[in-house]
Amino acid sequence: MDPRNFLYMFYGFAAAWLILVVYVVFLALRDRKLRAELDRVRRMVEDSEKRVP
Amino acid sequence: MREKIIFVLAGICAVILSLDLYKILLVLPNEKDQGAIYRIIYFHVPSIITGFTGFFVALVASGMYLATRNLKYDAFAAAVTEVSLAFATVVLATGMIWGRIIWGIWWTWDARLTSMLVCWLIYAGYMMLRRAIEEPTERARLSAIVSIFGCVDIFIVWKSIEWFRTQHPGPVLSVREGGGMAPGMEAPIYWNWVALMCLAAILVMVRMRQEDMSRQIDSLRRMAHTY
């Protein structure tokens, strides 16, 4: 392979993958937050159901 | 079922990408002027095709929502738009890095670059709008309108690319009457596109599941507060 501009090619590939990885991480974090919220709200519903038989 | 689809797609994506990377980095000959940097095209172009396909799909989904008022279409449109926005970011970043080497500048206001930036700004605005509206049907309705206007705008700017031949390289792919690439060099672009589409599909499915979860949270919350 032609070694000219190899470093920037590497930067380019790295940028592309980094952006996608950051997005996946962002999705994963949001997933965790949503699951926690879902559990919390489910517990809230169960609690209020117990209180009103 | 969904998990299985995701695994299959991930497998296909990984295989294609590894084969392509091998080919791109080790097998392919050099382009005469650019040195190694031209190989960025193998992610730049597939990303843009994936991104634009996504925005168009979001347009169709938004239209379907307005026609049927089924919120599933809205969830799909939002998911696809967000994933396409990520790919659009990749396009801008790889484009700027390439431009830094080839043109010596990080940015220039030519038609193609400007249109990509405009596209990014429009759909970033779409995501901001969605965050600003809490009521689901209002959010779906208004963001559908933005999606439609945005896609039309992209199309207008895209068309202007055909008229303005400026700093950005003209079409080189054979499907667009280019003919600037040897056939062996062109294939990885399409294969990478398939891989990226698989990746996009996975991300959209994950994102849609998150939309489902949000909706469940909303309805459960409403139920909890009625007691």
Next chain:
Amino acid sequence: MPSFLRASLTIAAKDLRSEFRTKEAFNASFAFSVVILLLFSFAFDPSSEQLHDISGGLLWLVFSFAGALSLNRSFARELQNDCLDALVSSPAPTGALFLGKALANYALLLIVELASLLVFALFYDVRFAKQLGPLLLVILLGTWGMTVIGTMFSALTVNLRMRELMLPTLVYPLMIPALMAAMTLTTDLIAGTPLGPENLIWLRLLVGFDIIYTALAVVFIDIVLVG
């Protein structure tokens, strides 16, 4: 006169009449454009060549900022006393409501722009008498594009909390094709170049933009205002 047109003109007249009683928006927009022009004249030496290159950009920047000020209020002013609900539920079609508001905004914006143009000519010592006709044409077309999009999104964002933020965020990226076309044409015309084959394409872009977005806006305004 068909009732659609009559309804639009009535609404336009109402808006203009209410605006000219207080002249709030007009004064704010005009003062703002004069301030920007003044500031720029300090930043750049008014007699230099450099200025003639950026004249189109500067003018349209001023016009679009002035526009944002007045377009925001377009539908927002109807929120008090449920006027918006009254207008929407009136027998006049929502397309007429939109067109009326757009015409009123257009007239107002044109007045501000022509006044700013005079100020610009004074401060920056620009002579454009040669190309005055085409220049006015470009201003008319460009302003209509701005007005149509601005009015549409003013309706869209009317009920949002963050209306003042969301409107520019959504509108500016969409307007970029029209702004680019208008800026390029204006720079050329102010420099004295007549409308020729090289810049006619921008004019076509501007006309196309106006037609497409006017059609889209009239079609979709119902969904935005009524649901």
